[in-house]
Amino acid sequence: MAELDETHHGRLLAFLSAHSPARSTGPGSSDVSLWVGIHEADGRLVACGAISALPGSGAPLMVSVATDAALRGQGLGAAVTSWLTRYAVRRYGLCTLWQLAGNTPAGRLCTRLGYRDEDPCVAARIDAC
Template sequence: MQVTTFPSRTADLFTQGLELQPGSALLRFGAARSRPAERISWCGDGAVAWLDEPRGHLWSVGEPAAAAGLTLRAAHQLPGRIRGFTGPRGVDALLGRHLAVADPVAWAFRWTLDEPPRHPAEERVSELGEAHHGRLLAFLGAHSPSHSTGPGSSNVSLWAGIQGAGGRLVACGALSALPDSGAPLMASVATDAALRGQGLGAALTSWLTRYAVRRYGLCTLWQLADNTPADRLYTRLGYRNEDPCVAARIGTP
């Protein structure tokens, strides 16, 4: 895990052209090219990494051994400030030889630049404003307790939902943003547990994807690697699946 370039607040993440290579969409869409002055980033031979400082989370792309080397260097140079990481699949095992890596989870970072085929139930989807936040919070708590984004989150640009009889919420989802670039990220898509399998989640996901592509030119999302139904749905909607990642916490040895 040899690193050839020392870290710098102004390290240019795009000099190696990694963003053009398969498996590096997280860099292409997730890191701002404008090189924000406050961004702390690292460049190595075959990998780059950048820090989401408020969360203490390090993002990396590239060759797994090189990405692991950058993550290890960051953890040593900023002790206590790197509390977790997301990187190419295999980084967790390499880092585990040197750091206390806890709770690794395999993900796929997926993306599309194209509008999906129209779902017949998309006409039931509508935007949800601030007046719906209480209902959204209750719905997510009941049907998706581990949701990543909640109503009122500052990085959410849009909530959308499907309502049933009497205005009862039966599905919802949000467009959030990747932390460095601000690119649209679909998040917290949930369906009433009693109504799953009826296409409500597919309609909502299709609607949100179409909205993001029309407004921003792309849409991204995170998918758990072993979620087969989600994999089928996102593939049908045109999301690319070329970016296997792993996320984990860095614990105390």
Template sequence: MREVRALPVDRLPGDVPFLRWHLAPSRVHGAWRRGAATGVLADRRRGRSLVVLGPADDAAALVAAVLDDAAPALVTLPRGTPDLLQAREPAVGARLVGGDDWDWAWTASAPAAPLAGEEHVAVLDVGALERPGPDAAAVADLLAAASPRSSVQPGDAHARAWFGLRRGDRVVACVAATGDDGGPAPHLASVATHPDLRGRGRGAAVTAGATRHLLREAPAVTLGMYADNDVARRMYTRLGWTWAHRFSSRVVRPAADAAA
């Protein structure tokens, strides 16, 4: 019978892309192994999180065993794990609510040849929350029109840089490079193209331009996207990104609340 066992946080598997590129070891407070699944408890941008990687069957058993002791505010699990927990461990499954399904990818290379329009990609001056830069309002307007679910907005402190394409006084495509969880790879978020200009390669150009810029100093670049965004998935695949993880993130309710 496979058991859940604790892992030293300095001995996490180095061949798991999310652990290698996205999480800073200094933010990891605990780790566990069950079969082929690895779970880590880490301080992430949205709070203390239990991230589990590996097959859903082993992941469900790991979560059921460590959830009370780990006491995370959030869990990020392999796709299908919440449904398994609802079926096999309903008391645990009932505590996982809300959240999103999303996919995680990475790349260590930009397209070999620049894309059409990539030469116009510029670093935007978005500034900070207390002192917005000249591009802040234009980026906010674009995200409101093109990507209202965007996880990063102008003024967010963890956004290291913004890249975009301008058309007159408007920003018509953008992407943020963040340092979400302290790992060695910048993380792309809030990729958006104005609805009136979609299908013309601007999203691909701004993504490729930002990636090429960031890879001058970083070993890799990562991104996350909502699982239902098939158009974006096709674009990133054409650009050479590797899809590594299919996640479901959920908020963890206290056991007393779930039982009520």
């Protein structure tokens, strides 16, 4: 696992656009404190994720975990998720995450790693009166 800085933002954006277009955030977001990635021996990025801050509380929030579509099912997402979880727990004492609705594989992964869906969050558009 490698920490990724601003020099990697272009590669991160291209990777996320190709493999996770519905991502929750992207490189350069002011609330992200850490990006990490897994690279192949040739330097190609194959998985990534970030730690952001939960709006309102500032609690660490795992975001934009993504895996190369051709390599899914090989444990890369689990490696990123596990690493970020351990990082956040060591540094902040907890780790939270949001999962996009309908992402069944991510749900299974999070459950397998010990996360529980105990506080469902529903988003809706509310028009001003």
